[in-house]
Amino acid sequence: MEININSIEEKLGYIFKNKEILIEALTHSSFVNENKMKAYESNERLEFLGDAVLNLVIGEYFYKKYPKDLEGSLSKMRAESVNEKVLYVLSKKLKLGELLRFGKGEIKNGGRNRESTLADALESLIGAIYLDSNFDTIKNIILKLFDKFLKEDNFKSFNIDFKTKFQEQAQKKGLKSEYKLVKEEGPDNDKVFYTELLLEGEVVGFGKGRTKKSSQQDAARDAFSRKGKDFG
Amino acid sequence: MEININSIEEKLGYIFKNKEILIEALTHSSFVNENKMKAYESNERLEFLGDAVLNLVIGEYFYKKYPKDLEGSLSKMRAESVNEKVLYVLSKKLKLGELLRFGKGEIKNGGRNRESTLADALESLIGAIYLDSNFDTIKNIILKLFDKFLKEDNFKSFNIDFKTKFQEQAQKKGLKSEYKLVKEEGPDNDKVFYTELLLEGEVVGFGKGRTKKSSQQDAARDAFSRKGKDFG
Numbered sequence: 001m002e003i004n005i006n007s008i009e010e011k012l013g014y015i016f017k018n019k020e021i022l023i024e025a026l027t028h029s030s031f032v033n034e035n036k037m038k039a040y041e042s043n044e045r046l047e048f049l050g051d052a053v054l055n056l057v058i059g060e061y062f063y064k065k066y067p068k069d070l071e072g073s074l075s076k077m078r079a080e081s082v083n084e085k086v087l088y089v090l091s092k093k094l095k096l097g098e099l100l101r102f103g104k105g106e107i108k109n110g111g112r113n114r115e116s117t118l119a120d121a122l123e124s125l126i127g128a129i130y131l132d133s134n135f136d137t138i139k140n141i142i143l144k145l146f147d148k149f150l151k152e153d154n155f156k157s158f159n160i161d162f163k164t165k166f167q168e169q170a171q172k173k174g175l176k177s178e179y180k181l182v183k184e185e186g187p188d189n190d191k192v193f194y195t196e197l198l199l200e201g202e203v204v205g206f207g208k209g210r211t212k213k214s215s216q217q218d219a220a221r222d223a224f225s226r227k228g229k230d231f232g
Numbered sequence: 233m234e235i236n237i238n239s240i241e242e243k244l245g246y247i248f249k250n251k252e253i254l255i256e257a258l259t260h261s262s263f264v265n266e267n268k269m270k271a272y273e274s275n276e277r278l279e280f281l282g283d284a285v286l287n288l289v290i291g292e293y294f295y296k297k298y299p300k301d302l303e304g305s306l307s308k309m310r311a312e313s314v315n316e317k318v319l320y321v322l323s324k325k326l327k328l329g330e331l332l333r334f335g336k337g338e339i340k341n342g343g344r345n346r347e348s349t350l351a352d353a354l355e356s357l358i359g360a361i362y363l364d365s366n367f368d369t370i371k372n373i374i375l376k377l378f379d380k381f382l383k384e385d386n387f388k389s390f391n392i393d394f395k396t397k398f399q400e401q402a403q404k405k406g407l408k409s410e411y412k413l414v415k416e417e418g419p420d421n422d423k424v425f426y427t428e429l430l431l432e433g434e435v436v437g438f439g440k441g442r443t444k445k446s447s448q449q450d451a452a453r454d455a456f457s458r459k460g461k462d463f464g
Contacts, residue, residue, distance in 0.1 A: 029442075030422050039442060040300045048303040052291040056284040063281050068272045071280040105419050135367035187337055190262050210271060 004099045011094050012125075012141055016132050021046075025128035026096070028117060030103030043124035050127030053135075054082050057142045061150065072208075072218065076225055081150065087119035090145055096121045162220035166197070175200050179216045195219045236331050240357075243326050244373055248364050253278075257360035258328070260349060262335030275356035282359030285367075286314050289374045293382065304440075304450065308457050313382065319351035322377055328353045394452035398429070407432050411448045427451045 005022060009015050016022045029042040055078065062069070062077045069077075080086075091097070097112040100121055111117055130138040143150075170177040176199070183194035193212050197205035197219040205226065207218030237254060241247050248254045261274040287310065294301070294309045301309075312318075323329070329344040332353055343349055362370040375382075402409040408431070415426040425444050429437035429451035436459060439450030 033422055033442060038300070039302055039446070044303045045295060045301070045306070048306050049288075049291060049295050052284075052288040056281075056288050059281060059284040063277060068270070069277070070271055071276045074277065074280050103422060105422055109419070187341075190265055190335065190337060210265065214271075 008094060008096075008099060008125075012129070013144070014129055014133070014137070014141055016128070018132050021128045021132055022125075023101075025124040026099050026121065027101045028103070028106060028111065028121070030106035030111060031101040032103075034103035034105070043121060046124035046127035046131075047120045048127070049130065050123035050125065051082075053126050053130045053138055054123060054142060057139045058082055058146065058150075061143065061146075073221065076221065080225060081146065084115055084119040086149060087122045088115045090149070091118035091122040094122070094125075096125065162217050162224060166220040166223060170199060179219065181212060181215075197223050199223070240326060240328070240331060244357075244361070245376070246361055246365070246369070246373055248360075250364050253360045253364055254357075255333075257356040258331050258353065259333045260335070260338060260343065260353070262338035262343060263333040264335075266335035266337070275353060278356040278359035278363075279352045280359070281362065282355035282357065283314075285358050285362045285370055286355060286374060289371045290314055290378065290382075292371075293375065293378075305453065308453070312457065313378065316347055316351040318378075318381060319354045320347045322381070323350035323354040326354070326357075328357065394449050394456060398452040398455060402431060411451065413444060413447075429455050431455070 005016075005019065008022075024041065025043050025046050027041065027043050029039070029044060031037075032039060032042040058078050058081050059074065062074045062081075066074065066077075097118055100112065100117070102111045126138060126142060129141060166177060178198045180196045180198060181193060182196050185192045185194070191210065193209055193215040195207045195209075195212070195215040195218070196203050197207070197216070205219040205221070205223030207215045207220070207222055209215035209218050237248075237251065240254075256273065257275050257278050259273065259275050261271070261276060263269075264271060264274040290310050290313050291306065294306045294313075298306065298309075329350050332344065332349070334343045358370060358374060361373060398409060410430045412428045412430060413425060414428050417424045417426070423442065425441055425447040427439045427441075427444070427447040427450070428435050429439070429448070437451040437453070437455030439447045439452070439454055441447035441450050
Protein backbone atom coordinates (compact mmCIF):
# COMPACT_ATOMS: atom_id res chain seq x y z
CA MET A 1 0.00 0.00 0.00
CA GLU A 2 2.73 2.43 0.99
CA ILE A 3 4.47 2.16 -2.35
CA ASN A 4 1.28 2.75 -4.23
CA ILE A 5 0.56 5.87 -2.26
CA ASN A 6 3.98 7.17 -3.13
CA SER A 7 3.33 6.50 -6.79
CA ILE A 8 0.09 8.44 -6.86
CA GLU A 9 1.66 11.31 -4.96
CA GLU A 10 4.44 11.36 -7.50
CA LYS A 11 2.05 11.38 -10.45
CA LEU A 12 0.09 14.24 -8.95
CA GLY A 13 3.11 16.14 -7.73
CA TYR A 14 1.46 16.43 -4.37
CA ILE A 15 2.43 14.95 -1.01
CA PHE A 16 -0.45 14.51 1.42
CA LYS A 17 0.04 15.89 4.90
CA ASN A 18 -2.83 13.71 6.12
CA LYS A 19 -2.49 10.26 4.55
CA GLU A 20 -5.80 9.16 6.04
CA ILE A 21 -7.73 11.45 3.80
CA LEU A 22 -5.94 9.98 0.78
CA ILE A 23 -6.89 6.48 1.97
CA GLU A 24 -10.49 7.66 2.34
CA ALA A 25 -10.44 8.95 -1.24
CA LEU A 26 -9.31 5.49 -2.35
CA THR A 27 -11.96 3.57 -0.41
CA HIS A 28 -14.87 2.33 -2.49
CA SER A 29 -18.25 1.82 -0.81
CA SER A 30 -18.04 -1.95 -1.46
CA PHE A 31 -14.99 -2.13 0.82
CA VAL A 32 -16.83 -0.25 3.52
CA ASN A 33 -19.84 -2.55 3.27
CA GLU A 34 -17.84 -5.75 3.29
CA ASN A 35 -15.83 -4.66 6.31
CA LYS A 36 -18.82 -3.42 8.26
CA MET A 37 -17.41 0.07 8.40
CA LYS A 38 -19.66 3.13 8.50
CA ALA A 39 -21.12 4.28 5.21
CA TYR A 40 -19.53 7.70 5.61
CA GLU A 41 -16.05 6.14 5.64
CA SER A 42 -16.16 5.50 1.89
CA ASN A 43 -14.99 8.04 -0.68
CA GLU A 44 -18.51 9.25 -1.50
CA ARG A 45 -18.41 12.33 0.68
CA LEU A 46 -15.10 13.42 -0.81
CA GLU A 47 -16.56 12.87 -4.26
CA PHE A 48 -19.29 15.39 -3.44
CA LEU A 49 -16.69 17.97 -2.49
CA GLY A 50 -14.32 17.16 -5.37
CA ASP A 51 -17.11 17.54 -7.89
CA ALA A 52 -17.72 21.11 -6.71
CA VAL A 53 -14.01 21.95 -6.78
CA LEU A 54 -13.71 20.59 -10.29
CA ASN A 55 -16.72 22.53 -11.51
CA LEU A 56 -15.31 25.78 -10.25
CA VAL A 57 -11.80 25.22 -11.59
CA ILE A 58 -12.90 24.08 -15.03
CA GLY A 59 -15.67 26.68 -15.13
CA GLU A 60 -13.16 29.43 -14.41
CA TYR A 61 -10.84 28.03 -17.07
CA PHE A 62 -13.50 28.37 -19.77
CA TYR A 63 -14.72 31.69 -18.38
CA LYS A 64 -11.26 33.14 -18.86
CA LYS A 65 -10.42 31.36 -22.09
CA TYR A 66 -13.58 32.44 -23.89
CA PRO A 67 -14.32 36.00 -22.71
CA LYS A 68 -17.16 36.38 -25.19
CA ASP A 69 -18.99 33.14 -24.53
CA LEU A 70 -22.24 33.23 -22.62
CA GLU A 71 -23.38 31.05 -19.77
CA GLY A 72 -24.94 28.36 -21.97
CA SER A 73 -21.79 27.84 -23.95
CA LEU A 74 -19.57 27.84 -20.87
CA SER A 75 -21.84 25.33 -19.13
CA LYS A 76 -21.77 22.98 -22.06
CA MET A 77 -18.01 23.11 -22.48
CA ARG A 78 -17.61 22.42 -18.81
CA ALA A 79 -20.10 19.58 -18.82
CA GLU A 80 -18.21 17.95 -21.65
CA SER A 81 -14.89 18.37 -19.87
CA VAL A 82 -15.85 16.91 -16.53
CA ASN A 83 -18.07 14.12 -17.78
CA GLU A 84 -17.63 10.53 -16.70
CA LYS A 85 -15.70 9.47 -19.79
CA VAL A 86 -13.07 12.17 -19.43
CA LEU A 87 -12.66 11.55 -15.71
CA TYR A 88 -12.38 7.83 -16.37
CA VAL A 89 -9.56 8.31 -18.86
CA LEU A 90 -7.65 10.59 -16.48
CA SER A 91 -8.27 8.17 -13.63
CA LYS A 92 -6.82 5.34 -15.72
CA LYS A 93 -3.73 7.41 -16.36
CA LEU A 94 -3.24 7.80 -12.63
CA LYS A 95 -3.91 4.06 -12.25
CA LEU A 96 -6.48 4.76 -9.57
CA GLY A 97 -8.21 1.44 -10.26
CA GLU A 98 -5.18 -0.44 -8.97
CA LEU A 99 -5.05 1.61 -5.78
CA LEU A 100 -8.70 1.63 -4.80
CA ARG A 101 -9.84 -0.53 -1.90
CA PHE A 102 -12.81 -2.63 -3.05
CA GLY A 103 -14.96 -5.35 -1.55
CA LYS A 104 -14.13 -8.79 -2.93
CA GLY A 105 -17.48 -9.07 -4.66
CA GLU A 106 -16.97 -5.77 -6.43
CA ILE A 107 -13.55 -6.85 -7.70
CA LYS A 108 -15.11 -10.01 -9.15
CA ASN A 109 -17.76 -7.85 -10.80
CA GLY A 110 -15.07 -5.85 -12.56
CA GLY A 111 -15.12 -2.85 -10.23
CA ARG A 112 -11.49 -1.97 -10.86
CA ASN A 113 -12.36 -1.04 -14.41
CA ARG A 114 -15.85 0.34 -13.98
CA GLU A 115 -16.09 3.72 -15.67
CA SER A 116 -18.29 5.36 -13.06
CA THR A 117 -16.22 4.03 -10.15
CA LEU A 118 -12.97 5.33 -11.55
CA ALA A 119 -14.48 8.66 -12.51
CA ASP A 120 -15.93 9.07 -9.02
CA ALA A 121 -12.61 8.15 -7.43
CA LEU A 122 -10.86 10.94 -9.27
CA GLU A 123 -13.40 13.41 -7.92
CA SER A 124 -12.82 12.01 -4.43
CA LEU A 125 -9.09 12.43 -4.85
CA ILE A 126 -9.61 16.04 -5.91
CA GLY A 127 -11.76 16.63 -2.84
CA ALA A 128 -9.10 15.08 -0.63
CA ILE A 129 -6.31 17.25 -2.00
CA TYR A 130 -8.45 20.35 -1.61
CA LEU A 131 -9.09 19.58 2.05
CA ASP A 132 -5.47 18.66 2.67
CA SER A 133 -4.12 21.83 1.04
CA ASN A 134 -6.04 24.81 -0.29
CA PHE A 135 -7.94 25.99 -3.33
CA ASP A 136 -4.97 27.30 -5.31
CA THR A 137 -3.01 24.07 -4.87
CA ILE A 138 -5.80 21.83 -6.14
CA LYS A 139 -6.56 24.31 -8.91
CA ASN A 140 -3.03 23.99 -10.25
CA ILE A 141 -3.11 20.21 -10.00
CA ILE A 142 -6.43 20.02 -11.84
CA LEU A 143 -5.29 22.35 -14.61
CA LYS A 144 -2.13 20.28 -15.08
CA LEU A 145 -4.10 17.05 -15.07
CA PHE A 146 -6.65 18.31 -17.60
CA ASP A 147 -4.16 20.32 -19.63
CA LYS A 148 -3.81 17.98 -22.57
CA PHE A 149 -7.51 17.27 -22.75
CA LEU A 150 -8.50 20.93 -22.60
CA LYS A 151 -6.06 21.84 -25.32
CA GLU A 152 -7.29 19.19 -27.72
CA ASP A 153 -9.09 20.19 -30.83
CA ASN A 154 -12.57 19.53 -29.45
CA PHE A 155 -12.31 22.62 -27.31
CA LYS A 156 -10.75 24.96 -29.75
CA SER A 157 -13.77 24.31 -31.87
CA PHE A 158 -16.19 25.72 -29.34
CA ASN A 159 -15.33 29.28 -30.04
CA ILE A 160 -15.76 29.08 -33.76
CA ASP A 161 -18.62 29.14 -36.17
CA PHE A 162 -20.68 26.04 -35.39
CA LYS A 163 -23.14 26.62 -38.19
CA THR A 164 -20.43 26.57 -40.81
CA LYS A 165 -18.76 23.60 -39.22
CA PHE A 166 -21.98 21.64 -39.06
CA GLN A 167 -22.77 22.49 -42.65
CA GLU A 168 -19.36 21.25 -43.77
CA GLN A 169 -19.70 17.96 -41.93
CA ALA A 170 -23.18 17.39 -43.24
CA GLN A 171 -22.13 18.07 -46.83
CA LYS A 172 -19.15 15.76 -46.50
CA LYS A 173 -21.56 12.99 -45.57
CA GLY A 174 -24.15 13.97 -48.16
CA LEU A 175 -26.76 14.75 -45.50
CA LYS A 176 -29.31 17.54 -45.69
CA SER A 177 -29.44 19.96 -42.77
CA GLU A 178 -32.03 22.63 -42.12
CA TYR A 179 -32.86 25.19 -39.41
CA LYS A 180 -36.42 25.65 -38.25
CA LEU A 181 -37.55 28.56 -36.06
CA VAL A 182 -39.97 26.98 -33.61
CA LYS A 183 -40.77 29.76 -31.16
CA GLU A 184 -40.33 33.46 -30.40
CA GLU A 185 -40.76 34.80 -26.91
CA GLY A 186 -40.76 38.09 -25.02
CA PRO A 187 -41.24 41.76 -25.86
CA ASP A 188 -39.58 43.32 -28.89
CA ASN A 189 -36.66 44.73 -26.95
CA ASP A 190 -35.95 41.45 -25.20
CA LYS A 191 -36.86 38.67 -27.62
CA VAL A 192 -35.69 35.07 -27.41
CA PHE A 193 -35.67 32.81 -30.46
CA TYR A 194 -35.85 29.01 -30.36
CA THR A 195 -34.52 27.00 -33.28
CA GLU A 196 -34.34 23.34 -34.19
CA LEU A 197 -31.61 21.91 -36.37
CA LEU A 198 -32.79 19.04 -38.51
CA LEU A 199 -30.51 16.53 -40.18
CA GLU A 200 -32.30 14.50 -42.82
CA GLY A 201 -35.56 15.58 -41.22
CA GLU A 202 -34.61 14.45 -37.71
CA VAL A 203 -34.12 16.99 -34.92
CA VAL A 204 -30.47 16.77 -33.86
CA GLY A 205 -30.03 20.06 -32.02
CA PHE A 206 -32.01 22.68 -30.19
CA GLY A 207 -30.89 26.26 -29.67
CA LYS A 208 -31.97 29.52 -28.16
CA GLY A 209 -30.63 33.01 -28.59
CA ARG A 210 -31.39 36.69 -28.71
CA THR A 211 -31.25 36.71 -32.50
CA LYS A 212 -32.36 34.12 -35.04
CA LYS A 213 -28.76 33.66 -36.06
CA SER A 214 -27.47 33.10 -32.55
CA SER A 215 -30.23 30.57 -31.90
CA GLN A 216 -29.07 28.71 -35.02
CA GLN A 217 -25.46 28.79 -33.83
CA ASP A 218 -26.62 27.46 -30.50
CA ALA A 219 -28.57 24.67 -32.19
CA ALA A 220 -25.50 23.67 -34.22
CA ARG A 221 -23.36 23.66 -31.10
CA ASP A 222 -25.98 21.59 -29.33
CA ALA A 223 -25.99 19.11 -32.20
CA PHE A 224 -22.22 18.72 -31.93
CA SER A 225 -22.43 18.18 -28.22
CA ARG A 226 -25.03 15.47 -28.72
CA LYS A 227 -23.60 13.75 -31.76
CA GLY A 228 -19.86 14.32 -31.34
CA LYS A 229 -17.66 16.44 -33.51
CA ASP A 230 -17.84 14.13 -36.52
CA PHE A 231 -21.45 13.09 -35.83
CA GLY A 232 -19.80 10.11 -34.10
CA MET B 233 -24.11 55.41 -8.98
CA GLU B 234 -20.94 56.07 -6.98
CA ILE B 235 -22.79 56.27 -3.71
CA ASN B 236 -24.65 53.08 -4.38
CA ILE B 237 -21.44 51.23 -5.09
CA ASN B 238 -20.09 52.43 -1.80
CA SER B 239 -23.17 51.16 -0.03
CA ILE B 240 -22.93 47.68 -1.48
CA GLU B 241 -19.22 47.54 -0.70
CA GLU B 242 -20.00 48.52 2.83
CA LYS B 243 -22.69 45.88 3.23
CA LEU B 244 -20.37 43.20 1.92
CA GLY B 245 -17.33 44.44 3.78
CA TYR B 246 -15.42 44.28 0.53
CA ILE B 247 -13.89 47.07 -1.57
CA PHE B 248 -13.49 46.23 -5.24
CA LYS B 249 -10.08 46.85 -6.76
CA ASN B 250 -11.65 46.73 -10.21
CA LYS B 251 -14.93 48.67 -10.14
CA GLU B 252 -15.73 47.65 -13.69
CA ILE B 253 -16.27 44.08 -12.70
CA LEU B 254 -18.71 45.22 -10.03
CA ILE B 255 -20.57 47.24 -12.64
CA GLU B 256 -20.67 44.15 -14.88
CA ALA B 257 -22.15 42.12 -12.03
CA LEU B 258 -24.88 44.76 -11.72
CA THR B 259 -25.74 44.87 -15.43
CA HIS B 260 -28.86 42.96 -16.40
CA SER B 261 -29.15 41.58 -19.93
CA SER B 262 -32.08 43.91 -20.66
CA PHE B 263 -29.75 46.91 -20.21
CA VAL B 264 -27.25 45.37 -22.59
CA ASN B 265 -29.92 44.71 -25.20
CA GLU B 266 -31.46 48.16 -24.97
CA ASN B 267 -28.10 49.86 -25.28
CA LYS B 268 -26.88 47.70 -28.13
CA MET B 269 -23.96 46.45 -26.08
CA LYS B 270 -22.53 42.97 -26.59
CA ALA B 271 -24.39 40.08 -24.97
CA TYR B 272 -21.30 39.10 -23.01
CA GLU B 273 -21.25 42.49 -21.27
CA SER B 274 -24.21 41.54 -19.07
CA ASN B 275 -23.82 39.81 -15.73
CA GLU B 276 -24.65 36.35 -17.10
CA ARG B 277 -21.08 35.18 -17.42
CA LEU B 278 -20.29 36.20 -13.87
CA GLU B 279 -23.40 34.40 -12.72
CA PHE B 280 -22.01 31.19 -14.21
CA LEU B 281 -18.82 31.61 -12.24
CA GLY B 282 -20.51 32.74 -9.03
CA ASP B 283 -22.82 29.74 -9.08
CA ALA B 284 -19.81 27.41 -9.03
CA VAL B 285 -18.11 29.37 -6.25
CA LEU B 286 -21.28 29.25 -4.18
CA ASN B 287 -21.72 25.52 -4.70
CA LEU B 288 -18.22 24.81 -3.49
CA VAL B 289 -18.40 27.09 -0.47
CA ILE B 290 -21.80 25.90 0.71
CA GLY B 291 -20.96 22.29 -0.16
CA GLU B 292 -17.83 22.46 1.97
CA TYR B 293 -19.82 24.02 4.77
CA PHE B 294 -22.21 21.07 4.93
CA TYR B 295 -19.41 18.56 4.35
CA LYS B 296 -17.66 19.82 7.46
CA LYS B 297 -20.74 20.43 9.55
CA TYR B 298 -22.18 16.95 9.01
CA PRO B 299 -19.23 14.55 8.96
CA LYS B 300 -21.51 11.52 8.84
CA ASP B 301 -23.85 12.61 6.09
CA LEU B 302 -23.54 10.98 2.69
CA GLU B 303 -23.51 12.61 -0.70
CA GLY B 304 -27.28 12.55 -1.20
CA SER B 305 -27.95 14.35 2.04
CA LEU B 306 -25.21 16.92 1.45
CA SER B 307 -26.48 17.60 -2.07
CA LYS B 308 -30.00 18.16 -0.87
CA MET B 309 -29.00 20.47 1.94
CA ARG B 310 -26.91 22.47 -0.47
CA ALA B 311 -29.65 22.61 -3.08
CA GLU B 312 -32.04 23.95 -0.50
CA SER B 313 -29.53 26.57 0.65
CA VAL B 314 -28.60 28.01 -2.71
CA ASN B 315 -32.01 27.88 -4.31
CA GLU B 316 -33.59 30.89 -5.96
CA LYS B 317 -35.76 31.81 -3.00
CA VAL B 318 -32.86 31.99 -0.56
CA LEU B 319 -30.68 33.93 -2.98
CA TYR B 320 -33.56 36.31 -3.63
CA VAL B 321 -34.00 37.07 0.06
CA LEU B 322 -30.29 37.72 0.52
CA SER B 323 -30.24 39.82 -2.61
CA LYS B 324 -33.08 41.93 -1.24
CA LYS B 325 -31.13 42.49 1.97
CA LEU B 326 -28.24 43.83 -0.07
CA LYS B 327 -30.75 45.93 -2.05
CA LEU B 328 -29.28 44.67 -5.31
CA GLY B 329 -32.54 45.40 -7.12
CA GLU B 330 -32.01 49.12 -6.62
CA LEU B 331 -28.47 48.98 -7.94
CA LEU B 332 -28.95 46.83 -11.02
CA ARG B 333 -28.85 48.43 -14.44
CA PHE B 334 -31.97 47.38 -16.37
CA GLY B 335 -33.48 48.20 -19.72
CA LYS B 336 -36.48 50.51 -19.45
CA GLY B 337 -38.86 47.80 -20.63
CA GLU B 338 -37.65 45.42 -17.96
CA ILE B 339 -38.15 48.02 -15.23
CA LYS B 340 -41.73 48.52 -16.39
CA ASN B 341 -42.20 44.74 -16.30
CA GLY B 342 -41.16 44.66 -12.66
CA GLY B 343 -37.61 43.48 -13.20
CA ARG B 344 -36.30 45.18 -10.08
CA ASN B 345 -38.29 42.76 -7.97
CA ARG B 346 -38.17 39.65 -10.10
CA GLU B 347 -37.05 36.72 -7.97
CA SER B 348 -34.90 35.04 -10.60
CA THR B 349 -33.24 38.30 -11.62
CA LEU B 350 -32.25 39.20 -8.09
CA ALA B 351 -31.09 35.68 -7.31
CA ASP B 352 -28.95 35.64 -10.45
CA ALA B 353 -27.49 39.04 -9.62
CA LEU B 354 -26.27 37.79 -6.27
CA GLU B 355 -24.48 34.93 -8.00
CA SER B 356 -22.95 37.43 -10.42
CA LEU B 357 -21.76 39.54 -7.53
CA ILE B 358 -20.17 36.49 -5.92
CA GLY B 359 -18.40 35.68 -9.19
CA ALA B 360 -17.17 39.26 -9.43
CA ILE B 361 -15.73 39.29 -5.91
CA TYR B 362 -14.04 35.95 -6.53
CA LEU B 363 -12.32 37.27 -9.66
CA ASP B 364 -11.41 40.54 -7.99
CA SER B 365 -9.91 38.84 -4.92
CA ASN B 366 -9.37 35.14 -4.27
CA PHE B 367 -11.18 32.05 -3.12
CA ASP B 368 -10.68 32.55 0.61
CA THR B 369 -11.97 36.11 0.51
CA ILE B 370 -15.21 35.24 -1.26
CA LYS B 371 -15.60 32.16 0.93
CA ASN B 372 -15.60 34.31 4.06
CA ILE B 373 -18.02 36.78 2.52
CA ILE B 374 -20.41 34.02 1.49
CA LEU B 375 -20.32 32.35 4.89
CA LYS B 376 -21.03 35.65 6.59
CA LEU B 377 -23.85 36.42 4.15
CA PHE B 378 -25.46 32.99 4.59
CA ASP B 379 -24.66 32.68 8.27
CA LYS B 380 -28.09 33.42 9.66
CA PHE B 381 -29.87 31.30 7.09
CA LEU B 382 -27.57 28.31 7.57
CA LYS B 383 -28.01 28.42 11.32
CA GLU B 384 -31.77 28.47 11.18
CA ASP B 385 -33.70 25.51 12.41
CA ASN B 386 -34.34 24.06 8.95
CA PHE B 387 -30.75 22.93 8.75
CA LYS B 388 -30.29 21.63 12.22
CA SER B 389 -33.04 19.21 11.43
CA PHE B 390 -31.13 17.51 8.66
CA ASN B 391 -28.83 15.61 10.91
CA ILE B 392 -31.52 14.03 13.01
CA ASP B 393 -33.81 11.09 12.73
CA PHE B 394 -36.11 11.86 9.83
CA LYS B 395 -38.25 8.79 10.32
CA THR B 396 -39.13 9.74 13.87
CA LYS B 397 -39.68 13.33 12.89
CA PHE B 398 -41.96 12.40 10.03
CA GLN B 399 -43.89 10.01 12.24
CA GLU B 400 -44.41 12.75 14.83
CA GLN B 401 -45.65 15.23 12.27
CA ALA B 402 -47.99 12.71 10.71
CA GLN B 403 -49.48 11.73 14.06
CA LYS B 404 -49.95 15.34 15.01
CA LYS B 405 -52.07 15.76 11.90
CA GLY B 406 -53.83 12.42 12.30
CA LEU B 407 -52.40 11.08 9.03
CA LYS B 408 -51.33 7.50 8.44
CA SER B 409 -47.80 6.96 7.14
CA GLU B 410 -46.30 3.71 5.88
CA TYR B 411 -43.03 2.52 4.31
CA LYS B 412 -43.07 0.19 1.34
CA LEU B 413 -39.99 -1.63 0.07
CA VAL B 414 -40.29 -1.42 -3.70
CA LYS B 415 -37.01 -2.85 -4.98
CA GLU B 416 -33.79 -4.61 -3.97
CA GLU B 417 -30.75 -4.47 -6.21
CA GLY B 418 -27.25 -5.90 -6.42
CA PRO B 419 -25.38 -8.85 -4.94
CA ASP B 420 -25.78 -9.81 -1.28
CA ASN B 421 -22.63 -8.00 -0.18
CA ASP B 422 -23.56 -4.81 -1.99
CA LYS B 423 -27.32 -4.49 -1.92
CA VAL B 424 -29.32 -1.35 -2.46
CA PHE B 425 -32.85 -0.98 -1.13
CA TYR B 426 -35.51 1.32 -2.55
CA THR B 427 -38.37 2.44 -0.36
CA GLU B 428 -41.45 4.56 -0.82
CA LEU B 429 -43.00 6.55 1.96
CA LEU B 430 -46.77 6.76 1.72
CA LEU B 431 -48.89 9.30 3.52
CA GLU B 432 -52.56 8.37 3.50
CA GLY B 433 -51.77 6.01 0.63
CA GLU B 434 -50.07 8.67 -1.51
CA VAL B 435 -46.33 8.44 -2.27
CA VAL B 436 -44.70 11.48 -0.67
CA GLY B 437 -41.06 10.36 -0.54
CA PHE B 438 -38.66 8.01 -2.24
CA GLY B 439 -35.46 6.73 -0.66
CA LYS B 440 -32.54 4.47 -1.35
CA GLY B 441 -29.94 3.04 0.97
CA ARG B 442 -27.66 0.13 1.77
CA THR B 443 -30.04 -1.11 4.43
CA LYS B 444 -33.82 -1.15 4.60
CA LYS B 445 -33.66 1.27 7.50
CA SER B 446 -31.41 3.76 5.77
CA SER B 447 -33.64 3.66 2.69
CA GLN B 448 -36.57 4.54 4.96
CA GLN B 449 -34.63 7.39 6.53
CA ASP B 450 -33.81 8.61 3.07
CA ALA B 451 -37.46 8.42 2.02
CA ALA B 452 -38.50 10.44 5.08
CA ARG B 453 -35.85 13.04 4.34
CA ASP B 454 -37.00 13.17 0.74
CA ALA B 455 -40.59 13.70 1.89
CA PHE B 456 -39.52 16.63 4.05
CA SER B 457 -37.58 18.17 1.21
CA ARG B 458 -40.63 17.89 -1.04
CA LYS B 459 -43.34 18.85 1.39
CA GLY B 460 -41.50 21.23 3.72
CA LYS B 461 -40.75 20.65 7.36
CA ASP B 462 -44.34 20.87 8.52
CA PHE B 463 -45.76 19.26 5.35
CA GLY B 464 -46.20 22.90 4.22
